[in-house]
Amino acid sequence: MAVFTREALGELQRRHTTSSAREKLCVIILDGMSVKRDVSLDVLSGKLVGYIDLRQGLGLYESDEVPTVTEDLFVIAVGLTSPWKIPIGYFLTN
Numbered sequence: 001m002a003v004f005t006r007e008a009l010g011e012l013q014r015r016h017t018t019s020s021a022r023e024k025l026c027v028i029i030l031d032g033m034s035v036k037r038d039v040s041l042d043v044l045s046g047k048l049v050g051y052i053d054l055r056q057g058l059g060l061y062e063s064d065e066v067p068t069v070t071e072d073l074f075v076i077a078v079g080l081t082s083p084w085k086i087p088i089g090y091f092l093t094n
Helices: 006-018
Strands: 002-004 026-034 040-042 047-049 071-079 085-093
Touching (some): 006 085
Antiparallel strands (some): 026 071
C-alpha cells in the first residue's frame, strides 16, 4: 500500500514557486526499516491496527487474509543546497 500525503506535495509545490533555482535542487531518497510484526487493538478507535491495508472498509481483502506489516519504505525529498527534508510518502509491505 502506498501513501503520498497532500500536505507534503503541497509543500514541495510551495517551495518550487517561492524558492530560488539553487534552493530547489533536491534528491529523492528511499529509506526502509523493519517493523515488528504485530496486530493490536487501538482503544480510541476500536479498530485493529498493524495490517498493510490502511483503506479499511473497501473490501480489498477478506478479513482472514489481510497481511500484516513487516517493513516500510519511506520516500523523502532532501534539499541539496539548503537544509530541508520532506517525507512525501511511504509503502507498507509484508
